Amino acid sequence: MPIADQIRPIRWQNDALELLDQRQLPAQEHYLRLQEVEAVAAAIRDMVVRGAPAIGITAAFGMALAARAIAGTADWRESLNRSAEVLKRARPTAVNLAWAVQQQLHNAGLCDDVTTASEALLRWAQELLAQDIRDNQRMGALGAEVLPPEGGILTHCNTGSLATGGYGTALGVIRAGIAAGRNWRIYADETRPWLQGARLTAWELQKDGIPFSLNVDGAAAHLMARGEIQAVIVGADRIAANGDTANKIGTYALAVLAHYHDIPFFVAAPVSTVDFAMPHGNGIVIEERPAEEVRQCGGRELTPAGVAVRNPAFDVTPAALIAAIITEKGVVRPPFLEGLAALGG
Numbered sequence: 001m002p003i004a005d006q007i008r009p010i011r012w013q014n015d016a017l018e019l020l021d022q023r024q025l026p027a028q029e030h031y032l033r034l035q036e037v038e039a040v041a042a043a044i045r046d047m048v049v050r051g052a053p054a055i056g057i058t059a060a061f062g063m064a065l066a067a068r069a070i071a072g073t074a075d076w077r078e079s080l081n082r083s084a085e086v087l088k089r090a091r092p093t094a095v096n097l098a099w100a101v102q103q104q105l106h107n108a109g110l111c112d113d114v115t116t117a118s119e120a121l122l123r124w125a126q127e128l129l130a131q132d133i134r135d136n137q138r139m140g141a142l143g144a145e146v147l148p149p150e151g152g153i154l155t156h157c158n159t160g161s162l163a164t165g166g167y168g169t170a171l172g173v174i175r176a177g178i179a180a181g182r183n184w185r186i187y188a189d190e191t192r193p194w195l196q197g198a199r200l201t202a203w204e205l206q207k208d209g210i211p212f213s214l215n216v217d218g219a220a221a222h223l224m225a226r227g228e229i230q231a232v233i234v235g236a237d238r239i240a241a242n243g244d245t246a247n248k249i250g251t252y253a254l255a256v257l258a259h260y261h262d263i264p265f266f267v268a269a270p271v272s273t274v275d276f277a278m279p280h281g282n283g284i285v286i287e288e289r290p291a292e293e294v295r296q297c298g299g300r301e302l303t304p305a306g307v308a309v310r311n312p313a314f315d316v317t318p319a320a321l322i323a324a325i326i327t328e329k330g331v332v333r334p335p336f337l338e339g340l341a342a343l344g345g
């Protein structure tokens, strides 16, 4: 089955960064045009763009825009450092964001002046975008070999083209497997509260003509107990050196359920999502998002006024529950500490 993945959430056009506004999907396909670093940080914070690799790439373009804006100023290095902080503060959990900003500071450090730096930073952001799509295709091919050849595959959140430069991580594995003729039934969790599964994964799979069914998050246990699920595959926002994996809230619950039902649980992520400086998952900062995301849906109040809410956006799945971590450089099995380190920091 040919997979026509044409979805590009991030593009550079006519001297501006254009982001497909994911808050509007699936109702509207609308690109926002951004030319200032503050607007880029706000777009990341407000989830115009989301998904760990995608926010890393966006931040890399944000740094390029910052460098352009300060052309001609004497203290440009200081100014660039300030922009780096603004971007890094936008969302705390996905390491790709801080990683990409840090890489851009390093790139700027190699330049003699701000004009050269602004060209170098734009070039690197464009390379990162192109490389991400190639890496995802490679990850997809590797992952398709690792998952069971047939049966039900459950995924959580959106890890597709929209969450990356294109093609996707866990959803890239699904794309690659379906393209290679795997006899898979795809199950997508709706992913409360922001509905990345119901709005975004469903939109992508439908666009590609991949058959799937959508289920509420709470249905996973039942589907597993009935024998409908043969593997779970998810993405990651930050993987600690020992393999503990932070990902969208609800991922940990799925891993526990998969363990109970003896179903393999896979993580697909680029090596840039591994935080080699973080020894284990306990140290990962978990973003808490606004209460309105839980109290409301589509602008409509769901709850009595003012109810107290906890809205952690991510959770941490212990490495012990993960069968394998699929990266663009290879598939890592436990013990992850050695396996991940061998991929190189």
Ligand SMILES: CSC[C@@H](O)[C@@H](O)C(=O)COP(=O)(O)O
Residues within 6 Å of the ligand: 050, 051, 052, 053, 094, 156, 157, 158, 159, 160, 163, 164, 168, 169, 170, 196, 234, 235, 236, 237, 247, 248, 249, 313
């Ligand atoms: C390839 S995306 C991997 C993760 O970033 C994804 O699973 C996820 O948790 C995204 O969370 P989000 O809050 O939508 O940015």
